[in-house]
Amino acid sequence: ATFTITEPQPAQPQSSFTYSINNLNVYFSNTSNNGLFSWNFGDGTSSSSYNSSHNYDSAGTYNVCLTLITNCDTVTFCETITIEHLSSVNLQDELQSGTKVYPNPAANTVFFSINNLKARNLYLIDPNGKVVESRIIKGPREEISLNGYSSGIYTYQITDNLNKLIKSSRLNIIK
Incomplete structure (x- = not known):
């Protein structure tokens, strides 16, 4: 054989x-x-x-x-x-998205006050571009514990139910 x-x-x-x-x-x-x-x-x-x-x-x-x-x-x-450039109308919509993040900079806990009824998802992205927190928004206030996160400039994104971006900005985590 x-x-x-x-x-x-x-x-x-x-x-x-x-x-x-x-x-x-x-x-x-x-x-x-x-x-x-x-x-x-x-x-x-x-x-x-x-x-x-x-x-x-x-x-x-x-x-x-x-x-x-x-x-x-x-x-x-x-x-x-x-x-593309953001038109002034879109910029005004962005400014009125109804989202407040505090405290910023943050050390232990960060709070998201979300008053946009279309907001469904919240993402936290580390300085290397990795999504480190992903959650479905359940109410007008979300809280994220920052235990285990290193210092750095993070990005948070809030999207609607079709994952279309509503708001994106920076969060400074200081340890």
Whole structure:
């Protein structure tokens, strides 16, 4: 009898991402397989986080690239994104979104006073772009314990039931 042993070929590295835009802030979600990552946001800045959020200085078109580095290969995926100016009407809606966050900066606990009836989801994103808190909004006041969180500038996002962004801003955690 003759036996043939065939070793499976390792999966080819694939680099890809999705993104969501809120004014000048973009949240990038890495959908690549494992390896080391390098983001180039097309404006001279970069990051090595798995997921990342980036605040652009101005509206415009940017070529964003995610490079995946493995032991065997390096693969880059690029996509052109367009950041548009927020109209004054939209800006006024944003200012009247009815959300207050306090205290900010915060050390132990942060409170969200949410008076927008469309608000359904609350996300807290760490300085590396990783979602560290995700919850369904159950009432006009949400409380998040900051035990276990490191100091840094975090981003919070509030979305509606279709996950459309209502409010996004920064939270400074000081330990």
